[in-house]
């Protein structure tokens with residue numbers, strides 16, 4: 076007989092309440108649109124071999140001393156020992172193709188480590204939205220969309236992206252929402268989707284990035300389906316699985 080029980084779908088709007096949503100059986104999608112998860116998706120689209128996410132500056136420094144290429148920023152500033160920072164434009168094919176990159180950012184890489192007890196940790200952004208939805212629908216486990224946000228505050232761009240993904244998952248008929256954060260995120264997405272670029276200008280992170288001249292990636296990070304690759308975390312490393320079609 077077919078199993079008609081629906082799968083649990085949740086959205087965690089900030090790492091501050093991650094423990095309320097954490098279950099070992101979850102498939103967790105970490106979302107940090109501005110900019111960590113958009114940059115990770117871009118790096119894999121541009122042929123990076125693997126990314127080693129580290130949570131602390133000290134770990135990133137040690138990896139640099141051990142000879143790794145290191146991409147690392149805190150609060151939008153490239154660390155003095157790092158090779159480059161956190162813009163997706165830094166992860167161009169000439170810099171990353173075939174390479175291993177150690178990566179540490181303010182919010183995104185921390186959340187990957189927080190979720191590492193879960194059945195699977197996947198990297199999500201607008202850039203790989205449809206591929207992610209297709210992959211998640213084909214699995215058989217509860218899904219948690221984990222917004223990395225900014226320093227434990229609510230973040231509009233991550234929640235809108237979670238809403239876009241939640242809408243695709245709910246439309247499959249396989250999922251049931253057990254928290255209002257899912258409904259809120261889908262409602263925000265329905266406000267934003269008619270003109271995502273102009274909606275994204277409302278985000279606080281746009282202002283923070285603009286104050287440091289780092290907002291040139293806003294449009295890039297808000298485009299849908301730039302890649303069919305889904306980065307995932309395994310044994311301390313990010314690799315990527317493909318959901319078909321050739322890469323751009």
Ligand SMILES: O=C(O)[C@H](CS(=O)(=O)O)OP(=O)(O)O
Nearest residue numbers: 109110111150180181182183
């Ligand atoms: O580099 C980023 O965009 C942010 C730094 S901050 O939020 O502006 O301090 O890091 P991320 O981990 O990508 O949110």
